Structures are given as structure tokens and as C-alpha cells.
């Protein structure tokens with residue numbers, strides 16, 4: 001945080017019920033050199049990691065389906081959404097996080113993953129940066145059912161979908177999660193399945 005054109009004046013916690021919502025008041029120096037005071041709400045729910053599992057021989061990818069309340073209250077009729085496996089970083093680096101989440105959510109145990117890029121997903125309001133990974137998977141890496149942690153009430157369906165079908169599902173709107181679209185398009189552009 002070094003920018004001489006920004007001076008934070010106050011940072012107030014509006015909610016710390018689950019994650020943290022703050023109101024930050026700051027002075028912002030405009031291009032003409034004058035200063036103005038601005039206020040922004042900032043939601044901090046930590047950072048995350050996500051991964052596209054792909055199989056070159058079968059030309060398939062592993063995605064998951066789960067209920068997401070924020071989509072349910074904003075136009076997603078049943079609230080179910082198809083996503084790439086993902087999780088929030090705990091006390092670990094992004095690579096360890098995504099290996100743990102992959103096993104919990106999909107049942108595949110990975111040894112090798114490859115980081116491809118990182119992105120702020122909603123920079124106007126949410127602090128979160130997501131680290132994006134890809135990895136090849138095969139049947140012999142399947143060590144459990146997956147489905148997520150029952151202690152966290154994660155009722156996750158594991159889906160194995162032909163890659164080209166997944167690409168079509170972006171067009172039809174059946175896939176409408178940003179991180180998932182980004183990973184599928186990455187795979188397409190870089191010919192990962194060929």
C-alpha cells in the first residue's frame with residue numbers, strides 16, 4: 001500500500017459477522033493535483049484458488065455443481081451453479097490450498113498443478129484475489145467420492161463433462177460463473193486438451 005495520492009483517513013468495521021465489511025474514508029488526489037474525500041465499502045472474505053481438471057485422452061473436464069445463495073437472490077432460478085473446483089485460502093499457500101480443495105470437493109488427489117494467472121474478481125467492492133490453476137487428472141487419481149466437507153454443509157455434485165460440451169454451456173448460459181469461464185477459455189486458447 002504505497003501511493004502518495006491516497007491518504008486513508010478512517011477504516012470502520014460495518015460487519016464482522018462472518019467475513020469483514022469495512023467502510024474506508026480516504027483523500028484522493030486528482031490528476032489536476034487537487035484533493036477530494038471519497039468513501040468506499042470494502043468486503044474482505046480472504047483470497048481464493050480455483051482449478052480446471054482436464055483429461056486429454058478423454059477430452060473431458062471436471063466441474064462441480066452446488067447451491068450458491070447470492071446467485072439465488074439474483075436471478076439464478078434454483079440457485080444451483082456449475083463451477084470449477086475452488087476454495088478459500090486458509091493458513092497455506094495457493095498451491096497447497098487448491099490441492100486440498102480438489103480432494104475435498106472432487107475426490108481427486110493431485111500431485112502436480114500449474115498456476116496460470118491470478119485475478120481480482122470484483123475490484124470495485126471485494127478485496128479477493130483468486131489464483132488460477134490447471135492440472136491433468138485420470139481415473140487412478142480418484143481416491144474418494146468428493147462432494148465437499150459435510151461439516152461445512154457443502155453438498156457438491158462432481159461432474160465429468162466433455163470439454164466441447166462445457167464450451168457450449170457457456171454459450172447457452174448453463175455455465176455462468178466467471179472463474180469457470182476464464183479457465184475454460186484459457187484451456188481453449190492454449191489447446192490444453194489437444
Ligand SMILES: Nc1nc2c(ncn2[C@@H]2O[C@H](COP(=O)(O)OP(=O)(O)O[C@H]3O[C@H](CO)[C@@H](O)[C@H](O)[C@@H]3O)[C@@H](O)[C@H]2O)c(=O)[nH]1
Pocket residue numbers: 018019047048049050086087088089101128130152153154179
Ligand atoms: N455459515 C456460513 N458459512 C459460510 C458463509 N459464507 C461462506 N460460508 C461457507 O464457507 C465455506 C467456504 O468453502 P470453500 O470451498 O473454501 O470456498 P468457496 O465458497 O467454494 O469459495 C470459492 O469460490 C468462490 C466463488 O467463486 C470464490 O469467491 C472463492 O475465492 C473461492 O474460490 C463453504 O462451506 C461456505 O458455505 C456464511 O456467511 N455463513
Ligand SMILES: [Mg+2]
Pocket residue numbers: 085086087088101105
Ligand atoms: Mg469451494
